[in-house]
Amino acid sequence: MRIEHKRARLVFHIRDLKLEWAIEPRYWRNPLLAVAGLALLPLVIMSKPDYLTLLTTANIYAAVAIPLAWQMAGIGRMNFGPQFFVGIGGFAAALLSIHLGWNPWQTLGIVILLGLAFGLILSPLTTIAKGLYFSLITLILPLIFLEFTYVYTDIFKGETGLSGIVPLVNLGRIRTNYLVSCYFSLGMTLLSLYIVDKVLRSRIGLYAAAINDDEEVAETCGLNINGWKILCFTITSMMIAVTGWFAAHYYGTFAGITYLQLPFMVKILLIVMIGGRGELYGSIVGAYFVAFLEQALTILGPVNYIVFPFVLLVMLSTLREGLYGLYRRHKYREYYPTMRVRKR
Amino acid sequence: MADTIQVILIYTFVLGSLYLLISLGFSVVCGVLRVFHMGYGVTFVVAVYCMWMLMKEFHFGLVPAVIGMFVIQTLFTLGIIYFPVVKRYIEQEELLLTSLILISLIVEEAANFFYPVTAGVNLPTTILPGAVKIGPASIPIQMLIASGVAILTTAVFVLFLLKTRRGLVIRAVSQDTESAELMGANVGRVYALAMVLSVIPPTICILIIAPVWSIEPSLGLPLMMTSILVAILGGLGNIRGSIMASYIVGFLSSAVAFSINPRMMGLATLITVFIVLIFRPEGIAKSESLW
Numbered sequence: 187m188r189i190e191h192k193r194a195r196l197v198f199h200i201r202d203l204k205l206e207w208a209i210e211p212r213y214w215r216n217p218l219l220a221v222a223g224l225a226l227l228p229l230v231i232m233s234k235p236d237y238l239t240l241l242t243t244a245n246i247y248a249a250v251a252i253p254l255a256w257q258m259a260g261i262g263r264m265n266f267g268p269q270f271f272v273g274i275g276g277f278a279a280a281l282l283s284i285h286l287g288w289n290p291w292q293t294l295g296i297v298i299l300l301g302l303a304f305g306l307i308l309s310p311l312t313t314i315a316k317g318l319y320f321s322l323i324t325l326i327l328p329l330i331f332l333e334f335t336y337v338y339t340d341i342f343k344g345e346t347g348l349s350g351i352v353p354l355v356n357l358g359r360i361r362t363n364y365l366v367s368c369y370f371s372l373g374m375t376l377l378s379l380y381i382v383d384k385v386l387r388s389r390i391g392l393y394a395a396a397i398n399d400d401e402e403v404a405e406t407c408g409l410n411i412n413g414w415k416i417l418c419f420t421i422t423s424m425m426i427a428v429t430g431w432f433a434a435h436y437y438g439t440f441a442g443i444t445y446l447q448l449p450f451m452v453k454i455l456l457i458v459m460i461g462g463r464g465e466l467y468g469s470i471v472g473a474y475f476v477a478f479l480e481q482a483l484t485i486l487g488p489v490n491y492i493v494f495p496f497v498l499l500v501m502l503s504t505l506r507e508g509l510y511g512l513y514r515r516h517k518y519r520e521y522y523p524t525m526r527v528r529k530r
Numbered sequence: 531m532a533d534t535i536q537v538i539l540i541y542t543f544v545l546g547s548l549y550l551l552i553s554l555g556f557s558v559v560c561g562v563l564r565v566f567h568m569g570y571g572v573t574f575v576v577a578v579y580c581m582w583m584l585m586k587e588f589h590f591g592l593v594p595a596v597i598g599m600f601v602i603q604t605l606f607t608l609g610i611i612y613f614p615v616v617k618r619y620i621e622q623e624e625l626l627l628t629s630l631i632l633i634s635l636i637v638e639e640a641a642n643f644f645y646p647v648t649a650g651v652n653l654p655t656t657i658l659p660g661a662v663k664i665g666p667a668s669i670p671i672q673m674l675i676a677s678g679v680a681i682l683t684t685a686v687f688v689l690f691l692l693k694t695r696r697g698l699v700i701r702a703v704s705q706d707t708e709s710a711e712l713m714g715a716n717v718g719r720v721y722a723l724a725m726v727l728s729v730i731p732p733t734i735c736i737l738i739i740a741p742v743w744s745i746e747p748s749l750g751l752p753l754m755m756t757s758i759l760v761a762i763l764g765g766l767g768n769i770r771g772s773i774m775a776s777y778i779v780g781f782l783s784s785a786v787a788f789s790i791n792p793r794m795m796g797l798a799t800l801i802t803v804f805i806v807l808i809f810r811p812e813g814i815a816k817s818e819s820l821w
Contacts (some may be wrong), residue, residue: 264624282749283707311808318566320763321810326804333797448751451632492643495635502628 215253221376224470228368237481238364244477245371246433249378251458251469253425256382259310260394260418262401267324269450271423273331274304275430280348281341283435290435294428301427305420312415326467329444335442347441352436366437374432375470378425383466394418461503462510471509533666538784540667546780547677549760550684551735553772555728556757558687561767561820562704562724565620568610568730569630570751570757576606577733578745579641582651592654596737603729612725617718634750642747653740667748676738684729684773691769691821700724703769704820732757759803764813771815778802778814 187197198205208214231237254268278300279293288296309328315323335342354364385391393414396404407413423506434440444450457476462468479497483490505511538620556575559567564650580602585594610633619626645651660670691697702710703720730754735745760779779799786798806813 240647301731314808315811318766319807322758323804323807325758326762326800326807330797330800330804333794334798337791448755452635454622455628455631459624463624488643491639492636495632495639499629499632499636502625502632 220467222404224372224376225369226371228365232365234478235361235364238368240374240477241367241370241474242364242436244473245368245375246436247454247457247477248428248470249371249429249432250426251373251454251461251473252375252378252382252466254454255423255458255466256385256394257418257422258276259386259391260319260396260422261415262398263315263317263320265324266321266451267328268426268454269445269447270324270331271301271329271426272430272433272450273328273442274300274447275427275432276434276445277335277348277430277442278427279344279431280351280440283351285350287352288353290431293435294431297427297431298424301424302420304427305423305480306416308423309416309419313412314418314435325448328451329448332442332446335446342442344442347439347443348434349439351434351436351440353436354432371436372507374428379466379470380444381425386466390414390418460498460505460508462508462514463506465508465514468508468510475509496499497512510518532607533675534788536665537667538741538781538788540664540669541784541788542777543562544669544673544677544780545783546777547680548673548735548739548775549756549779550776551676551680551731552682552753552777553757554731554763554769556754556759556762557764557769558724558728558820559767560761561720561769562700563616563620564707565616565623565626567595567630567728568627568754569615570703570728571754572611572634573603573607573750574736575634575637575641575683575750576603577736578651578653578740579645579747581653582645583653600733601720603733604726607725607729608722612722616725617721638747638750645747647746651736653745655737656741657738667813670742672685672738672742675722676735677797679738680731683734684769687727687731688769688821696723701820703774709741732795751786759799762813763806767820768787768813768815771813774814788802 188337190197190199196209198207212516228238228241231241241436248266250272254265257268258264275297278297279290282288282293282296283290304471306488310324311320332344336344338343353363354370355363356364357363386394393409396407396409397411397414428444430440433445453476458469459471459472460476461470461472476498480490480494483494483497486493502507555573556567556570559565559570581595581599584590584598584769585592592596606657609628615629615633615667616626619629635774656672657675659672661668662674691701698716698722699710700723702713703715703717707717710720736749736753756779759770760775761767763778764773764775779802781796782802786793
């Protein structure tokens with residue numbers, strides 16, 4: 187290994203691999219502090235398993251919202267049905283686990299393959315359907331899947347959901363299981379964040395921004411927009427399917443009624459909007475905030491169900507850039523695609 | 531076989547008319563304001579629970595309660611939905627959608643808080659009880675009345691749009707907002723009027739079907755989904771398309787229910803809309819305007 191000092195950066199040469207590290211702390215201090223905070227949080231509240239479940243749920247929501255941010259930028263369309271892929275991953279894991287007794291690692295392989303396959307099959311929609319129509323198609327897809335689970339209820343147990351799925355972690359002690367699962371979910375979310383962040387900062391991110399801004403101009407510049415859109419949709423669909431796999435093995439049950447209905451997407455949309463209006467890091471902030479707010483408001487009793495959306499509504503109208511906007515005052519690049527319902 | 535076809539045709543009429551009444555308001559908003567009204571479901575909830583509140587808490591009679599409820603609906607639509615949200619965020623779709631969804635959640639949860647399912651909310655809006663036998667089919671009279679009212683309401687809407695000056699202005703705004711504005715149309719006022727008009731069909735609908743419908747605080751979402759499906763199939767915001775789409779969805783639902791499997795009603799409709807969206811995304815209607 188050779189270390190080189192270059193323009194305020196340390197460059198590590200490991201055979202053909204080249205890694206860079208910015209020396210100035212302002213480039214890495216805050217992200218490291220954030221990751222450390224997220225890593226310490228489960229240890230702080232480990233005495234309360236329900237809080238650990240809360241964190242895990244927040245991580246699951248964030249793990250859906252993060253690839254969704256890349257997808258919406260990369261295909262230039264708003265996806266209203268990422269829960270379709272959560273359903274694909276969850277049901278595949280549940281069925282394989284219940285009927286074949288497969289462990290989570292065996293089901294993961296199949297879920298990845300199925301996520302890629304379904305993503306690839308449906309990816310032409312990103313080129314066929316424009317703007318609003320894509321949003322509508324994706325709105326309908328999970329509902330079709332949900333109806334499918336009702337019609338073939340002997341397989342999918344439409345009304346009640348599948349139960350008896352092999353747990354993700356089984357270390358003997360329940361509290362340890364919760365803690366390890368929480369870290370697992372955090373790892374999954376951070377990995378997802380790292381991948382998507384790297385991609386959006388790379389040349390692919392530039393392509394995504396170009397496609398999101400104006401497809402025709404991007405194509406005129408020589409970009410194979412269909413190819414990039416298909417690639418983006420397929421990979422992000424697989425990433426979302428993995429979240430479904432995690433949810434199925436973590437909770438031990440999986441029901442279409444929980445994940446495939448509109449309220450699940452509404453929650454993702456709220457997280458994205460409250461977190462930072464499509465801002466990548468805002469997804470995590472939004473997921474944790476929404477999860478904790480929901481829990482904190484339970485002290486109000488049954489009225490919390492009214493107060494919770496009311497607080498979010500007030501925040502939405504007062505924090506134009508979301509919670510993450512409080513930290514990052516300047517908006518550098520708009521990644522959020524419009525549905526283009528309105529005639530221009 | 532002949533009996534089955536007869537039943538299918540009768541239910542096509544009944545369900546199709548009902549779907550038309552449910553979705554008419556959604557189409558009006560979509561056609562005039564060009565926004566996706568994700569808070570449309572809340573209209574049904576406000577209608578049922580405000581009416582119940584006026585009758586139970588304030589001891590209003592049926593007719594004063596209906597009038598009072600329409601007043602509250604109008605105030606709610608203008609004061610909570612249109613001016614603070616739709617008008618403010620009309621150019622920012624993501625904020626508009628999220629805000630409308632949140633308002634729906636607040637209203638739904640408030641209805642659930644004050645009148646949960648166990649409160650036994652039921653509106654005494656039965657016009658004629660019992661069922662009538664038409665050929666081999668037995669249909670609640672209330673549903674037949676709802677079908678008739680649906681056709682009547684749609685006819686009034688169409689006549690209003692085609693024969694009145696105000697209707698002409700609404701259609702002009704629907705066709706091209708900027709040109710209509712240049713011709714002197716007060717677009718803001720037309721939008722507000724369209725929002726008020728949009729609450730009339732769903733309110734009438736839920737009042738009539740309430741005695742034969744499952745009344746619960748979450749009734750808005752499935753009804754909104756029906757509206758969305760009909761509006762998509764018809765061509766977003768086109769009333770002519772919505773009329774055709776309603777009866778197509780009605781036919782599909784009844785055909786699947788009576789000849790294949792009632793469980794597959796929803797699936798058949800969704801798959802049809804899905805296919806239409808792929809191969810003919812603009813829907814049945816070619817026009818992008820309201821009529």
